[in-house]
Amino acid sequence: MKIAIAADHAGFNLKQSVSQRLEAGGHSVSDMGTNSANSCDYPTYAVEVSRAVSSGEAERGILVCGTGLGMCIAANKIRGIRAVGPCDPVQAEMSRRHNDANVLCLGERMMGADLVFKIVDVWLATPFEGGRHARRLELISELEEK
Ligand code: RB5
16 A cells, blocks of 8 residues: 655654564555654654645545644545544544545554554455445535635
8 A cells, every 4th residue: 555654753763663664564565754852743743744645645644742632623624535544443443434534643652563553454454334324424625615
């Protein structure tokens, strides 16, 4: 899968390990920064990844900051983005089945790598169910400003 990934300084280390693991798993990963633990502003990176997903350049996006929260707020400002920050693999699975989430937000300061990897794996592997859920996503799309 083509995956765009980025982080701010607080998510840099986790971004590196998630990215390496995705590449080892055969995914095509586009790393959009940041490239060090020097302080930077998460919205800049959220927008880069979200635009790559909304344009179709990437199939999915992954964003990492300290909590996952700021990235999620910023990503959801971009048309067509359904960003989520699941706490566990069940939420990750349901965000795909029912919400067709296309950007996954993670908090490096919130959970250990083992849990993060489980969340990433299930989130990437789970399909969207469509049907009545597609109708609901259409209603969400109608909320986006023209
Ligand atoms: C940076 O200190 C921190 O605020 C940021 O990584 C993120 O957690 C914001 O939501």
